[in-house]
Amino acid sequence: MTTKESSPKLGGLDIFRVAAAALVVAIHTSPLADVSAGADFFLTRILARTAVPFFLMVTGQFVLGKKGIWRHVKKLLLLYAGTILLYLPIGIYAGHFEEVGPCHVLKMLVFDGTFYHLWYFPACILGIGIICALERIFPHKLVLASCVVLYILGLLGDSYFGLLSYIPGAEAFYERIFTVSSYTRNGLFFAPVFLYLGKILGRNFLQKGFWTPLKNPRLCVAAFSAFFGLMTAEGFILRFFALQRHDSMYIFLIPSMIFLYSWILAWQIRPRRRMRTLSAWVYILHPGMIVAVRGAAEILGFDSFLVENNLVHYAAVLTGSFASAAAAMAVFALAKPPRPYPGARAWIELDREALGENVRTLQKSLPQGCRLMPAVKADAYGHGAVLIARQLNGLGVKAFCVASAAEGAELRKNGIKGEILVLGYTHPEDLALIIRYRLIQTVVDTEYGRLLEKHLNRSVAVHIAVDTGMHRLGVPYDDIEAFREIYGRRKLKIQGIFTHLCADDTNRPQDRKYTQMQAERFYRTVEGLRREGFPCSSIHISASYGILNYPELQGDYARVGIALYGVLSTKKDGLASRLPLKPVLSLKARVAAVKKLSPGEAAGYGLCFVAERETTIAILTIGYADGLPRALSCQNGAVLINGCRASVIGRICMDQTIVDVSGISHVRPGDVAVLIGKSGEEEITAGDLALQADTITNEVLSRLGRRLERVML
Ligand SMILES: *Cc1c(COP(=O)(O)O)cnc(C)c1O
Numbered sequence: 001m002t003t004k005e006s007s008p009k010l011g012g013l014d015i016f017r018v019a020a021a022a023l024v025v026a027i028h029t030s031p032l033a034d035v036s037a038g039a040d041f042f043l044t045r046i047l048a049r050t051a052v053p054f055f056l057m058v059t060g061q062f063v064l065g066k067k068g069i070w071r072h073v074k075k076l077l078l079l080y081a082g083t084i085l086l087y088l089p090i091g092i093y094a095g096h097f098e099e100v101g102p103c104h105v106l107k108m109l110v111f112d113g114t115f116y117h118l119w120y121f122p123a124c125i126l127g128i129g130i131i132c133a134l135e136r137i138f139p140h141k142l143v144l145a146s147c148v149v150l151y152i153l154g155l156l157g158d159s160y161f162g163l164l165s166y167i168p169g170a171e172a173f174y175e176r177i178f179t180v181s182s183y184t185r186n187g188l189f190f191a192p193v194f195l196y197l198g199k200i201l202g203r204n205f206l207q208k209g210f211w212t213p214l215k216n217p218r219l220c221v222a223a224f225s226a227f228f229g230l231m232t233a234e235g236f237i238l239r240f241f242a243l244q245r246h247d248s249m250y251i252f253l254i255p256s257m258i259f260l261y262s263w264i265l266a267w268q269i270r271p272r273r274r275m276r277t278l279s280a281w282v283y284i285l286h287p288g289m290i291v292a293v294r295g296a297a298e299i300l301g302f303d304s305f306l307v308e309n310n311l312v313h314y315a316a317v318l319t320g321s322f323a324s325a326a327a328a329m330a331v332f333a334l335a336k337p338p339r340p341y342p343g344a345r346a347w348i349e350l351d352r353e354a355l356g357e358n359v360r361t362l363q364k365s366l367p368q369g370c371r372l373m374p375a376v377k378a379d380a381y382g383h384g385a386v387l388i389a390r391q392l393n394g395l396g397v398k399a400f401c402v403a404s405a406a407e408g409a410e411l412r413k414n415g416i417k418g419e420i421l422v423l424g425y426t427h428p429e430d431l432a433l434i435i436r437y438r439l440i441q442t443v444v445d446t447e448y449g450r451l452l453e454k455h456l457n458r459s460v461a462v463h464i465a466v467d468t469g470m471h472r473l474g475v476p477y478d479d480i481e482a483f484r485e486i487y488g489r490r491k492l493k494i495q496g497i498f499t500h501l502c503a504d505d506t507n508r509p510q511d512r513k514y515t516q517m518q519a520e521r522f523y524r525t526v527e528g529l530r531r532e533g534f535p536c537s538s539i540h541i542s543a544s545y546g547i548l549n550y551p552e553l554q555g556d557y558a559r560v561g562i563a564l565y566g567v568l569s570t571k572k573d574g575l576a577s578r579l580p581l582k583p584v585l586s587l588k589a590r591v592a593a594v595k596k597l598s599p600g601e602a603a604g605y606g607l608c609f610v611a612e613r614e615t616t617i618a619i620l621t622i623g624y625a626d627g628l629p630r631a632l633s634c635q636n637g638a639v640l641i642n643g644c645r646a647s648v649i650g651r652i653c654m655d656q657t658i659v660d661v662s663g664i665s666h667v668r669p670g671d672v673a674v675l676i677g678k679s680g681e682e683e684i685t686a687g688d689l690a691l692q693a694d695t696i697t698n699e700v701l702s703r704l705g706r707r708l709e710r711v712m713l
Helices: 011-029 037-064 069-093 102-112 120-137 140-157 161-166 170-180 191-205 217-240 253-265 273-300 310-335 352-365 377-381 385-394 405-413 428-436 446-455 480-487 509-531 544-549 686-692 697-702
Strands: 346-350 399-402 419-422 440-443 460-467 492-499 538-540 585-597 615-620 638-641 644-649 657-660 672-679 682-684 709-712
Touching: 011 037, 011 253, 011 273, 011 310, 037 069, 037 120, 037 191, 037 217, 037 253, 069 120, 069 273, 102 120, 102 170, 120 140, 120 191, 140 161, 140 170, 140 191, 161 170, 191 253, 217 253, 273 310, 346 385, 352 385, 377 385, 377 405, 377 697, 385 399, 385 405, 385 709, 399 405, 405 419, 405 428, 428 440, 428 446, 428 460, 440 446, 440 492, 446 480, 446 492, 460 509, 480 492, 480 509, 492 509, 638 657, 638 682, 672 686, 686 697
Parallel strands: 346 709, 399 419, 419 440, 440 460, 460 492, 492 538
Antiparallel strands: 346 585, 585 615, 585 672, 615 657, 638 644, 638 672, 644 657, 672 682
16 A cells, blocks of 8 residues: 555655754855864865855755746745845845945855855756756756866866866866856856755665665765765875865765765654754854854953854854744744634545646646646546636636536536536436526436426527437437437437547557547547538537546546546556646645553544554544445555655544554644645645555545535635
8 A cells, every 4th residue: 555655765865964064064164174284174164165155955856856846936936036125234234235336246246145054045046947957858868968078167267276277278167267257166067966966866865776775874874985085085185286266166075965865864763853944043143143153252341252152252253143043033034924714623624736737737738729727526536626626617628527517507506717618317207497596407318318308498508418428318310310319309419429438548448448438439420420510619529537648538628527636536446647737636634632552552533543553643523424334444545644655554443543642742622634645745635545455546535525625725
């Protein structure tokens, strides 16, 4: 089962982030300068030079490896803008802005940063841009090679600057570079290789068959030590021969980082979100703290102690930075507006952006002239039909299909515009709804055509269902007489004709053949009718799997259901979606209580779970009445709390569920548990639940209970 498998625990990266932040502070304060120049050089110019590449690699892993890069870039831009503003007063006071030509401003903004540590943000953004561009034109290996070439060019402007005089023409070239960027340690030469390595190592670490030595922690430590030793020698040799113009870039920094990063990935410990945020704040705030410590020392007359003793100075700046980082986190936590979900007990969150992207992705994939007719039956597969249809209306969708007249009426009552096709049988009792709410009824077979004619007191719009082999609803495709009869009925305004495919979701040859046959039968029927002068203005054939597996099928509409919600019916058939669709729905609940079980104590109905060891359990405010499949009981399913997995223990109750949170620290009543969706780096999909419950995603979703509140975020 997918959720039982432990997923990668990348907490090591979070811990190392804190260490890296402390190293960056060291670079800017030279703690060992009093001990000896050599010791200080080793600490700040060699050891601490692993910090920024590490941060770049983490960024590469989490930004480049996933979709939605632009969203991350926007975040980086915002962060950059915020820190520029934060340091503007200090920068002005320190006279950083005395030279203000447009060139100088550009140089500061794009390469140097407006304050001395801020170069990191534009470097990240430029580096990400360069890699995205390279990936468009080159295969993977050439992208890496290009990044390495850029790094080598950078080396010559940095640690190996002294070699330039031996290369004809090189000095003039670098002279030019230095007019636009003060260093080659920037987004162009320095950042790309580490960003890209982060992406590769992060992604491949999880896959089988990757270069296995990198998964062996001992070997990583050994290799890192060896390469770091070489890097140390490299640094001291370069220093001895006075070749360095700057000291951020070394040849052996790259292999050192590959093994260091792989080692940290191999730690496999739970994520620590707060450390992640804390380290980011330390990085942002520490230069301010340097200024603050200097100022305080001057005012208080502690200069000799606080500033002149480098180690004390470092300790003061570090403590101050961590304290102010913690304070900033506390302030932001307070200032954060309450989340707009109802969230009292158990609820569904809908991702507006994901839905919009899915609509655009699917619409683009349809043949020319074909439009989406989303299936919003069964409360939009449990998502909430009104919320979904309203959003779709806003995105320009003008046609929907539902299963029943009541479903169509509910949409109209809530102001949904456009055509609404009722796909199923409507009893004569309910025909008033069809008329009143201007719905389109399906003629489900010949006899139903007669029934409609008899019970309608006025004409209504209909689509004819054609049975091409599913043998569910529809007029048999070859019963020409039946079609003539239906077209002859005065009260039926025939606006469309459609069929439904029943074997389009696999790639088995017999299924492909059957689907092809269904399509041929349908198109032949439509042609025959047109030849006889019967109008067929809207024709439709494909549902989700038709769109995915038979993109060539023509039609005026595609009745897309499950794919619109960003999931497939099953993970089992091994069919990968050819389109990048995003899940729209998350299912969440609260922790109601946390308690401890001693070995031998049981929990839940039927004493199904008995603790083997000291166990911490949490009771969640969701049960099978909310649609959580009861089949997930007894360790079959899992939920996410604070970014960690907790497996379901005992039997799922009607309104409550018990999970094992022994491995997760700080779980408290009121915490949010994710049953479908993401938490930290972890994700549980509706497909996972479907596998565990031995059904398809459609069933899991459409059974999500009425009791759940639904919000579009
Ligand atoms: C439910 C339904 C659809 C939508 O199916 P998906 O596989 O979810 O896209 C389309 N057409 C008919 C007739 C349906 O009943």
